Amino acid sequence: MAAHQKGLLHLAFQYFIFNEKGEMLLQQRAMTKYHFGGIWSNTCCSHPRLGETLEAAAHRRLQEELGFDTTLKQAFPFIYRAEDPVTGLIEHELDTVFWAFMSCLSSILM
Numbered sequence: 001m002a003a004h005q006k007g008l009l010h011l012a013f014q015y016f017i018f019n020e021k022g023e024m025l026l027q028q029r030a031m032t033k034y035h036f037g038g039i040w041s042n043t044c045c046s047h048p049r050l051g052e053t054l055e056a057a058a059h060r061r062l063q064e065e066l067g068f069d070t071t072l073k074q075a076f077p078f079i080y081r082a083e084d085p086v087t088g089l090i091e092h093e094l095d096t097v098f099w100a101f102m103s104c105l106s107s108i109l110m
Contacts (some may be wrong), residue, residue: 007083
């Protein structure tokens, strides 16, 4: 939380999951989320735990957030910075993007 309050650069990841039509699975952030509540976002984004690799964290959060796991491919890193106008908290992240294609995505989520 201190990193978000002070705008400190920290590690994060996000992933994008696509179906066979190239449609991306989105999710709406909880209205009670500590920052950027209620906005529509990528499939998932989060932070690794201390000593956890980005890939392990991405698989953990995929299971925790969506209830399944799949093969993720690492795409690219980038630095992201945004301030939530409602809370004043700052995302300043060295983000790594992962992606996956799942032909059975609709059946998993129904």
